[in-house]
Amino acid sequence: MEVFAYQGLIGLSSAMYLWLISAGLTIIFGVLGVLNFAHGSLFMLGAYLGYTLYGLVGVPFGLAVLGSMATVAVVGAGVERGLLRPLYGLDPSYQLLLTFGLVLFVDDLAKLIWGGVFRIPPIPEWLQGSVTLFSRPYPIYNLFLIAVGLSVGVGLWWLFDRTWWGRAVRATASDREMAAALGIRTPTVFSSVFMLGSALAALGGALSTPVRPVAPGIGAAMIVQAFIITVIGGLGNLRGAFAGSLLVGVLSSYGTLWFPEFELFFIFAIMAAVLLVRPQGLFAR
Amino acid sequence: MRTVWLVAVVIGPLFGASWSAAGPATCPLGVAAIKLGVQGVASGPHADYGRQIEMGAQLAVEEINAAGGVLGCRLEMRFMDDENRPAVGVRNARFLVTEWGAHFLYGTDSSGVAMALGPVLRELDRIQFFTHAATHRLTEELVAQQKIKQIVRVSAPVYQDAVAAWLFRDRRDVRRWATIGADYEYGYATWAIFREQMRRLRPDVEFVGAAWAPFLTTDFSPHIAAVMATNPDGILATPWAGEAVTLLRQALLQGVFDRIKVWFQAMGGSVDVLEGISQEVREGRFQGKLYATSRYVHNWPNTETNRSFVSRFAKRWNRMPNYSAETTYSAVYITKAAVERARSLQTDRVIAALQGMRIETPAGLRVFRSEDHQFVYAVPAGKVVWDPRYPIPVLGELKVFDPKDYWRWPPFRPLELTK
Structure with missing residues (x-):
């Protein structure tokens, strides 16, 4: 029983990384209708900026994470206004091509700036160590991740359900023309949503730096999982992304324990099982 | 002065051309x-x-x-x-x-x-x-x-990783082995040849657990937790490069080195891995339990x-x-x-x-x-240590074994690769 509980708790912390990256992806798709291939690149950029501020410049870890989020949010605004906006009226394949091109561009840019060598700065002192849970040491860093992930979940719920901005976003997502007719500045809503999604990707990236390698290409590995999660949860559905992250994170963890031979196949099996039962995703309306 | 520059500009390329044209003339291979x-x-x-x-x-x-x-x-x-x-x-x-x-x-x-x-x-x-x-x-x-x-x-080749069996053959306190393996041929082959050698050298050894991490894994926490649930004395790990550093860092977070006796990181003697765990080695956080080999280590021979x-x-x-x-x-x-x-x-x-x-x-x-x-050729295996003569950790207490003992030799029989 203790083994089961511990493995589940480990899976929960993995799920929180997935949640942070898939939340941004699904928000952007839900409102803008853009399937952003470059979302993983924003995750990578967040990781590199977090590493630079915290690992190289020596900024305290918390501030480095916030700095990384703010910078990537600005980059996101630039991408949305400068590159995506001219494509909104065109066939969606143009958006896919553009965002895929961005993946290649940002990867090479990262290599040019930070080199090809992977980077892992030390874990902040206040997040080192472990606590005993289910008779085994459980990393404080993982508990911190769970706390951040859950806080982001609550924060997003509050933002979308309890603020004027959230109502404007939901109205825009529901019917752009009607929202514009009611006086909502939809271009501004689009930009702010893209900034929020980018900042969430950067949050995941920056939080990963002390325990995961920062290197060109890490975004590509993350984006595949994020896409799977958004498909499982229902494209554009935030609750679905949260549930999908938990499902994939925790079940994958149990898969590693019980079916190590099928590790690679497990996440796709979950997706296939969900799609067979609910092709539109778990939470799609 | 202008004349000198003019001559240099005109003559220079000609001189260069004649030098490169002279190349084949002096090379007997044509x-x-x-x-x-x-x-x-x-x-x-x-x-x-x-x-x-x-x-x-x-x-x-x-x-x-x-x-x-x-x-x-x-x-x-x-x-x-x-x-x-x-x-x-x-x-x-x-x-x-x-x-x-x-x-x-x-x-x-x-x-x-x-x-x-x-x-x-x-x-x-x-x-x-x-x-x-x-x-x-x-x-x-x-x-x-x-x-x-x-x-x-x-x-x-992958044979080199079997040196682990020879390195630990006299460690009677290390009986229960598990692997955190790369989920592709390299990981399977290393685990297979290690077990083959170990069974020969130490029939009392048990192989108690295995977790397989796909290429480009960044979160090894579930693999570490799954393997530690089997209470191993020793862990053989095959993820390499940045993945090896990530795995070791995450193992430290889960307190693995308080509970095991040895950890063998197959390619841990690689410079990039040693650079990545530099601080942890200097602080003694692996408690002298981390061992490795490579395809060459710069401090030997x-x-x-x-x-x-x-x-x-x-x-x-x-x-x-x-x-x-x-x-x-x-x-x-x-x-x-x-x-x-x-x-x-x-x-x-x-x-x-x-x-x-x-x-x-x-x-x-x-x-x-x-x-x-x-x-x-022989490549040693040893303990990952901090040596002030080098800017990064090195493999110390090196042990060299004759490749005749642990490499595969012709005629080759197929290696059974199973997870």
């Missing part, structure tokens, strides 16, 4: 330069390995050219990124040989790329000196069985050849040489020796010149094994 096509992964999370291949090759080329070339022929090299993708590796090889005119090929990190290149090398009839790809199948299947003579491997190579490499590139740098550097010198012996660039003659070759390299004496075109 070529302007001996062209070396080099490839490795130079993008993505493993990009440093390709970079090390490139640095090793370039240093050798510069040294050889400065000393008069090969039989008076200048060396010229061109590096390409194979992106760790078989299709790209094959495309590069074809380009390097048919378009650029490479006489010899070098490098490649991925076993998948290496296996795809094999048949193409036969078609192109060019020798490739493999300097990283570790799969046993490259030499056992493609050379020994299928007789693709154009394949030559300079680096130690203690020979003038090796010390001089490490010193020149560090001066040239401001880095310590990784194994892929040493193997590629040595491969270029092996080419030099073979071409000088063959006095030809023809594949058959160069291969004939390789027969029986025993050559002193930074990694020590390398001996050509004719049955599978594998260069045999």
Whole structure:
């Protein structure tokens, strides 16, 4: 029983990384209708900026994470206004091509700036160590991740359900023309949503730096999982992304324990099982 | 003064042209330069390995050219990124040989790329000196069985990881072994040959658990937790490069080193891994339980050849040489020796010149094994320690075993690969 509980708790912390990256992806798709291939690149950029501020410049870890989020949010605004906006009226394949091109561009840019060598700065002192849970040491860093992930979940719920901005976003997502007719500045809503999604990707990236390698290409590995999660949860559905992250994170963890031979196949099996039962995703309306 | 400049501008290119035209005249092999096509992964999370291949090759080329070339022929090299993708590796090889005119090929990190290149090398009839790809199948299947003579491997194959069995054979307190393995052929092969050797040396040993991490895994927490649930005394881990650093960091977070007796990180002696865990080693956080090997370690052997190579490499590139740098550097010198012996660039003659070759390299004496075109040499294993003489951790308490004891030898019987 203790083994089961511990493995589940480990899976929960993995799920929180997935949640942070898939939340941004699904928000952007839900409102803008853009399937952003470059979302993983924003995750990578967040990781590199977090590493630079915290690992190289020596900024305290918390501030480095916030700095990384703010910078990537600005980059996101630039991408949305400068590159995506001219494509909104065109066939969606143009958006896919553009965002895929961005993946290649940002990867090479990262290599040019930070080199090809992977980077892992030390874990902040206040997040080192472990606590005993289910008779085994459980990393404080993982508990911190769970706390951040859950806080982001609550924060997003509050933002979308309890603020004027959230109502404007939901109205825009529901019917752009009607929202514009009611006086909502939809271009501004689009930009702010893209900034929020980018900042969430950067949050995941920056939080990963002390325990995961920062290197060109890490975004590509993350984006595949994020896409799977958004498909499982229902494209554009935030609750679905949260549930999908938990499902994939925790079940994958149990898969590693019980079916190590099928590790690679497990996440796709979950997706296939969900799609067979609910092709539109778990939470799609 | 203007006249002097004018003369220089007019005469300069002519002088240069006459120097390059003189190249073939002094090279008895009838070529302007001996062209070396080099490839490795130079993008993505493993990009440093390709970079090390490139640095090793370039240093050798510069040294050889400065000393008069090969039989008076200048060396010229061109590096390409194979992106760790078989299709790209094959495309590069074809380009390097048919378009650029490479006489010899070098490098490649991925076993998948290496296996795809094999048949193409036969078609192109060019020798490739493999300097990283570790799969046993490259030499056992493609050379020994299928007789693709154009394949030559300079680096130690996956056999090297079986040194762990010999390293811990006298540790009676380490009975329960588990693996956190790379979820592809390399991980399966290492676990298979380790178990085979261990069963022979220590019949009392049990293999209690295994977790398999796909390529490019960044979160090893579930694998660590799953393996630790089996209460192992020792863990054999095969993820490499940045993945090895990530795995070790995450293992520390889960307090693994408080609960196990030894951890063997198969490729942990690689420079990039040692750089990545530098702080943790200095702080003693692995509690003296972390051991590793590699395909070459820069602090062994203690020979003038090796010390001089490490010193020149560090001066040239401001880095310590990784194994892929040493193997590629040595491969270029092996080419030099073979071409000088063959006095030809023809594949058959160069291969004939390789027969029986025993050559002193930074990694020590390398001996050509004719049955599978594998260069045999010893690489030690040891404990990861901090040594103030070096800028990064090194392998200490080194133990060297004869490859005859733990490498696979012809005739080869198929290796049963199971998870």
